[in-house]
Amino acid sequence: MSFAPNGLVTLTTDFGLDDPFAGIVKGRILGRFPDARIVDLSHGIPPGRADLAGFWLARSWREFPAGTSHLAVVDPGVGTARRVLLALAGGHLLLAPDNGLLPEALRDQPGVQWLAMDTGLPEQLALGTLSNTFHGRDLFAPLVGALACGALHPRQFGQPAEPADPRPLPSARATADGLEGEVLLADRFGNLITNIEASRVTRWLQPVVHAGGSAFPLRRTYAEAPPGTPLAIVNSFGLLEIAVNRGDAAVILGLGEHAPVRVTEGLSA
Amino acid sequence: MSFAPNGLVTLTTDFGLDDPFAGIVKGRILGRFPDARIVDLSHGIPPGRADLAGFWLARSWREFPAGTSHLAVVDPGVGTARRVLLALAGGHLLLAPDNGLLPEALRDQPGVQWLAMDTGLPEQLALGTLSNTFHGRDLFAPLVGALACGALHPRQFGQPAEPADPRPLPSARATADGLEGEVLLADRFGNLITNIEASRVTRWLQPVVHAGGSAFPLRRTYAEAPPGTPLAIVNSFGLLEIAVNRGDAAVILGLGEHAPVRVTEGLSA
Amino acid sequence: MSFAPNGLVTLTTDFGLDDPFAGIVKGRILGRFPDARIVDLSHGIPPGRADLAGFWLARSWREFPAGTSHLAVVDPGVGTARRVLLALAGGHLLLAPDNGLLPEALRDQPGVQWLAMDTGLPEQLALGTLSNTFHGRDLFAPLVGALACGALHPRQFGQPAEPADPRPLPSARATADGLEGEVLLADRFGNLITNIEASRVTRWLQPVVHAGGSAFPLRRTYAEAPPGTPLAIVNSFGLLEIAVNRGDAAVILGLGEHAPVRVTEGLSA
Numbered sequence: 001m002s003f004a005p006n007g008l009v010t011l012t013t014d015f016g017l018d019d020p021f022a023g024i025v026k027g028r029i030l031g032r033f034p035d036a037r038i039v040d041l042s043h044g045i046p047p048g049r050a051d052l053a054g055f056w057l058a059r060s061w062r063e064f065p066a067g068t069s070h071l072a073v074v075d076p077g078v079g080t081a082r083r084v085l086l087a088l089a090g091g092h093l094l095l096a097p098d099n100g101l102l103p104e105a106l107r108d109q110p111g112v113q114w115l116a117m118d119t120g121l122p123e124q125l126a127l128g129t130l131s132n133t134f135h136g137r138d139l140f141a142p143l144v145g146a147l148a149c150g151a152l153h154p155r156q157f158g159q160p161a162e163p164a165d166p167r168p169l170p171s172a173r174a175t176a177d178g179l180e181g182e183v184l185l186a187d188r189f190g191n192l193i194t195n196i197e198a199s200r201v202t203r204w205l206q207p208v209v210h211a212g213g214s215a216f217p218l219r220r221t222y223a224e225a226p227p228g229t230p231l232a233i234v235n236s237f238g239l240l241e242i243a244v245n246r247g248d249a250a251v252i253l254g255l256g257e258h259a260p261v262r263v264t265e266g267l268s269a
Numbered sequence: 270m271s272f273a274p275n276g277l278v279t280l281t282t283d284f285g286l287d288d289p290f291a292g293i294v295k296g297r298i299l300g301r302f303p304d305a306r307i308v309d310l311s312h313g314i315p316p317g318r319a320d321l322a323g324f325w326l327a328r329s330w331r332e333f334p335a336g337t338s339h340l341a342v343v344d345p346g347v348g349t350a351r352r353v354l355l356a357l358a359g360g361h362l363l364l365a366p367d368n369g370l371l372p373e374a375l376r377d378q379p380g381v382q383w384l385a386m387d388t389g390l391p392e393q394l395a396l397g398t399l400s401n402t403f404h405g406r407d408l409f410a411p412l413v414g415a416l417a418c419g420a421l422h423p424r425q426f427g428q429p430a431e432p433a434d435p436r437p438l439p440s441a442r443a444t445a446d447g448l449e450g451e452v453l454l455a456d457r458f459g460n461l462i463t464n465i466e467a468s469r470v471t472r473w474l475q476p477v478v479h480a481g482g483s484a485f486p487l488r489r490t491y492a493e494a495p496p497g498t499p500l501a502i503v504n505s506f507g508l509l510e511i512a513v514n515r516g517d518a519a520v521i522l523g524l525g526e527h528a529p530v531r532v533t534e535g536l537s538a
Numbered sequence: 539m540s541f542a543p544n545g546l547v548t549l550t551t552d553f554g555l556d557d558p559f560a561g562i563v564k565g566r567i568l569g570r571f572p573d574a575r576i577v578d579l580s581h582g583i584p585p586g587r588a589d590l591a592g593f594w595l596a597r598s599w600r601e602f603p604a605g606t607s608h609l610a611v612v613d614p615g616v617g618t619a620r621r622v623l624l625a626l627a628g629g630h631l632l633l634a635p636d637n638g639l640l641p642e643a644l645r646d647q648p649g650v651q652w653l654a655m656d657t658g659l660p661e662q663l664a665l666g667t668l669s670n671t672f673h674g675r676d677l678f679a680p681l682v683g684a685l686a687c688g689a690l691h692p693r694q695f696g697q698p699a700e701p702a703d704p705r706p707l708p709s710a711r712a713t714a715d716g717l718e719g720e721v722l723l724a725d726r727f728g729n730l731i732t733n734i735e736a737s738r739v740t741r742w743l744q745p746v747v748h749a750g751g752s753a754f755p756l757r758r759t760y761a762e763a764p765p766g767t768p769l770a771i772v773n774s775f776g777l778l779e780i781a782v783n784r785g786d787a788a789v790i791l792g793l794g795e796h797a798p799v800r801v802t803e804g805l806s807a
Binding site for chain 2: 137
Binding site: 283284285286287288289290291292293295296297299300303307316317345346347348349400401402403406407 | 772
């Protein structure tokens with residue numbers, strides 16, 4: 001149970017930024033912990049996509065100093081009996097609904113301690129009546145505020161508990177002539193991020209990425225391809241990515257989530 | 270005039286986040302008050318919609334600790350003689366153009382003290398020449414900075430003054446067989462937030478919500494309806510809302526702002 | 539080399555806010571400098587548009603107190619040998635890839651000191667292996683963190699160096715009957731910001747702005763034109779702007795970037 005809070009709280013939600021939902025959550029956190037320092041990771045998770053929230057949180061939480069609390073609220077089951085999970089990992093604390101988000105965020109992390117919230121905790125913390133539609137405000141915000149300032153210790157939070165069945169993002173799999181995976185998402189630049197870990201292909205002699213009926217050579221930088229030309233690249237998260245130098249690959253290639261992607265050694269196949 | 274500033278400043282504007290207007294406002298606030306702690310409520314208010322800014326601020330400002338200063342700039346009359354209003358309510362300070370925004374934000378709030386800015390104040394604070402198009406930067410930012418750090422006391426701000434005629438958002442009204450209201454807005458999830466206060470119908474035996482030619486039963490949680498199915502629900506602000514479990518009601522039902530919504534007791538009508 | 543850091547760091551990028559790239563950069567900054575106070579200027583710069591990032595940074599950086607560090611990452615050449623530039627100006631520090639961004643941001647600024655990063659600095663700061671696609675995280679974030687907390691002095695950063703050929707935004711030019719410029723961008727309100735400095739025309743007797751086959755009189759405020767009516771105005775940055783009172787000029791007039799704009803004295807021409 002080693003967690004020494006440093007006052008930082010990150011937020012990952014599907015609330016968007018047009019409505020003030022994220023700001024309201026910050027107000028409630030500051031109500032419990034006036035000195036909280038809150039950093040937005042993303043409020044642009046597609047609505048209800050706990051798996052994608054987990055994907056991005058996995059690539060973000062380690063960037064912060066140990067002692068940081070990470071709150072993630074993508075919560076289509078809000079108001080139902082779904083549990084609230086707390087995870088301790090690497091000196092960080094993560095808090096989210098028990099819907100597969102945190103298992104995805106901590107997919108390859110060793111030594112995670114899992115706790116499920118005691119159902120009596122909201123009353124004990126005098127959280128008042130919870131709405132059935134906005135637990136980010138009513139439940140998660142005061143919880144993370146209390147945890148991030150040390151007023152609530154993780155051991156007071158609840159009992160050890162395995163996460164409910166996660167529905168993780170799909171993994172790439174080996175095939176007769178290489179690997180087969182898929183596009184997980186397109187980022188802001190239209191780069192198509194796949195679920196193929198580059199470490200599985202970088203020792204190949206001449207890896208070639210196939211998608212949407214085309215083949216793309218593996219480049220080292222975006223700029224190695226002429227402007228407007230598609231390429232494959234190892235992205236900054238160690239995943240294969242299909243991109244277009246100075247262009248939007250998702251639009252130009254007409255590909256998106258779930259599009260199949262194959263990698264072969266050499267152009268054959 | 271009881272206002273003990275706590276250093277927090279919230280921002281509500283229609284500036285968007287693509288252009289750096291909100292960042293520029295923060296720079297000017299920090300110029301007056303280097304230790305200001307600034308929290309975004311929303312910069313995504315539809316352009317010019319002071320009424321919707323007021324609606325969201327009403328549901329946000331109380332979430333912050335007493336002593337918080339709330340700046341709201343939706344200002345289609347920028348550069349004209351419209352006044353600048355300050356309100357003190359519940360230990361909070363609110364500042365905005367006098368265009369109906371603050372009356373909507375403080376609609377049901379008792380004991381509001383209203384002040385209109387002395388026209389000589391900008392010169393007194395050495396704000397320099399004001400542009401005619403960006404008072405968020407030139408006027409409101411240094412004002413809220415000075416107020417939030419205590420350098421300017423509300424009683425030095427101006428004289429007691431009633432807000433100019435507010436043009437509030439419409440209220441739901443009682444009809445022969447129930448209530449009639451309308452959709453105020455669709456949130457990021459496509460949930461259709463109405464102006465019907467749920468407290469007016471929750472004691473009814475079997476309230477049914479009618480909109481766009483369909484009738485929706487009142488559910489307790491989104492998840493009570495099968496995925497893709499519309500429902501009515503009491504949202505976290507105590508308003509009736511039409512939603513689709515794991516779907517976008519605005520898109521699926523083809524409804525938006527001003528769409529009429531009726532509530533009856535039972536399915537008759 | 540006078541730079542006394544005040545702990546403030548501003549960010550200008552083309553990362554968007556849907557993906558957590560900006561949040562990840564903040565995590566790395568806080569890893570180097572736990573007390574950093576980070577302010578977003580914009581993460582909505584159109585992808586790859588270093589020139590527009592420079593345009594907005596030019597209109598933003600002076601709004602912050604002296605001692606602020608400004609990081610701008612629009613970096614289509616990421617992973618190539620492009621240099622990293624640091625500029626000291628007016629007590630501020632600015633850091634960006636050497637791609638024309640900073641020369642645009644400092645276009646009219648006297649007394650700028652320019653430094654190019656020593657290529658050995660990343661190793662010296664133990665930054666680890668840099669990815670080829672996300673130097674905002676791997677390089678710029680720890681650099682600005684170290685500079686903003688004083689752990690790295692600008693004189694340790696590198697050697698004096700002129701920026702590589704900037705490709706600045708176009709300037710308006712004098713013609714036989716007035717000035718000719720163009721639309722640089724449309725802001726969130728649909729206001730068409732031009733590259734014509736208003737100071738060049740405001741002493742004219744009756745300046746008239748021509749664009750898209752129409753002529754627009756110069757107004758003092760948006761509200762001087764009837765709602766829905768186009769007008770020209772001196773915007774808050776001293777540039778001529780074509781707007782529609784309570785409307786979106788870009789949509790209504792069908793104009794955008796690069797649209798030619800002329801100013802004449804009187805309606806002739």
